[in-house]
Amino acid sequence: MSEDMKNVEDMGSWLDSAGDLNFKPGDIVDGTVVQVNRSEAFVDIGYKQEIPIPKKELAYPEPESAEEVVKVGDKIEVYIQSLGGENGGALSKIKADRMSVWKDIEAVKERGDTVQAKITQVVKGGLVAAVNGLRGFIPASQMDLHFVKDLSVYVDQVVEALPIEIDKHKQRLVLSRRQILEKERNEKQQEVFEKLEKGSTVKGVVKRLVDYGAFIDVGGVDGLAHISDLSWERVNHPSEVMKVGDEVEVLIKNIDPETKRISLSVKDTLPDPWVEKSEKYVEGQTLEGKIVKIAKFGAFMEIEPGFDGLIPMGELSDRRIENAEEVVQVGDVVKVKVMRIDKNRKRISLSINRAKRESDGSKRGQDEE
Numbered sequence: 001m002s003e004d005m006k007n008v009e010d011m012g013s014w015l016d017s018a019g020d021l022n023f024k025p026g027d028i029v030d031g032t033v034v035q036v037n038r039s040e041a042f043v044d045i046g047y048k049q050e051i052p053i054p055k056k057e058l059a060y061p062e063p064e065s066a067e068e069v070v071k072v073g074d075k076i077e078v079y080i081q082s083l084g085g086e087n088g089g090a091l092s093k094i095k096a097d098r099m100s101v102w103k104d105i106e107a108v109k110e111r112g113d114t115v116q117a118k119i120t121q122v123v124k125g126g127l128v129a130a131v132n133g134l135r136g137f138i139p140a141s142q143m144d145l146h147f148v149k150d151l152s153v154y155v156d157q158v159v160e161a162l163p164i165e166i167d168k169h170k171q172r173l174v175l176s177r178r179q180i181l182e183k184e185r186n187e188k189q190q191e192v193f194e195k196l197e198k199g200s201t202v203k204g205v206v207k208r209l210v211d212y213g214a215f216i217d218v219g220g221v222d223g224l225a226h227i228s229d230l231s232w233e234r235v236n237h238p239s240e241v242m243k244v245g246d247e248v249e250v251l252i253k254n255i256d257p258e259t260k261r262i263s264l265s266v267k268d269t270l271p272d273p274w275v276e277k278s279e280k281y282v283e284g285q286t287l288e289g290k291i292v293k294i295a296k297f298g299a300f301m302e303i304e305p306g307f308d309g310l311i312p313m314g315e316l317s318d319r320r321i322e323n324a325e326e327v328v329q330v331g332d333v334v335k336v337k338v339m340r341i342d343k344n345r346k347r348i349s350l351s352i353n354r355a356k357r358e359s360d361g362s363k364r365g366q367d368e369e
């Protein structure tokens with residue numbers, strides 16, 4: 001047999017052998033890295049020539065250099081995109097990895113487990129994240145417990161996420177971080193609710209101020225202190241008496257485990273100024289003060305700034321009257337006798353009549369002398 005004929009026979013044998021490998025687009029096959037440079041890696045899959053894989057097909061996100069992903073001698077799985085042509089074909093490590101990863105992700109979702117997701121960019125409606133080479137999407141509503149105006153703060157962060165929607169045919173992977181946070185919050189709430197007791201006093205941190213009150217963190221759970229429970233004085237807005245970040249002492253007014261609501265009071269941990277002021281006075285004492293308000297049932301007299309007493313209608317005059325303005329006007333200075341101090345109802349009852357009778361009696365006694 002001539003040398004030329006032998007070469008032809010050897011080539012035919014090699015081609016038959018290659019044909020036996022039965023390579024076709026869509027297959028995933030084993031390969032060996034034989035050469036690597038910055039832009040690509042050449043891989044031997046047992047085909048008639050080594051086939052280059054560009055760096056964008058080696059890993060996701062695309063690396064700066066192919067050398068960051070593979071080195072000479074590495075055994076890798078590759079996906080055959082096409083065969084033939086000048087380069088011998090087109091291969092993708094990403095797609096091969098993805099085929100395997102999709103199965104893993106589906107198993108993760110089935111078990112209810114989580115994945116580590118690296119946030120790569122902000123897009124309309126949410127964030128793009130890389131998960132083991134797959135491109136995932138986290139809707140804005142699924143990123144945190146509360147609305148986040150600037151999602152860019154998460155870029156380059158690695159977060160724990162839960163796969164909630166998978167469609168490998170459409171290469172669709174939707175993730176949720178919020179569901180994990182909600183679960184953690186619920187577990188924390190359960191733990192805190194078991195420890196908190198109605199009527200107890202605890203320390204908290206002001207988290208958020210709203211027109212109707214303040215949300216205060218008590219051990220990892222937010223409770224609401226209504227604006228009327230922030231101070232003994234009248235408050236128009238919570239910012240008048242506190243700011244976010246303040247540590248405050250609060251009384252647990254009520255706990256509802258079903259609705260996960262906690263009612264708090266700041267003022268009930270503070271001395272009641274009404275009670276403190278009332279300690280200065282005793283029943284039977286004679287006082288002098290200014291009429292500050294007229295009501296249907298009597299008139300209010302200012303005992304001292306911020307501390308008023310009520311003069312009932314029947315104690316304004318010794319004659320029958322239809323309304324308080326028949327005998328007193330706002331601004332009048334009158335002398336009264338303290339009839340009763342009710343600390344439970346926070347009321348002081350005053351009487352002009354009794355002060356007048358006492359004064360008249362005193363004058364008569366002096367005249368008789």
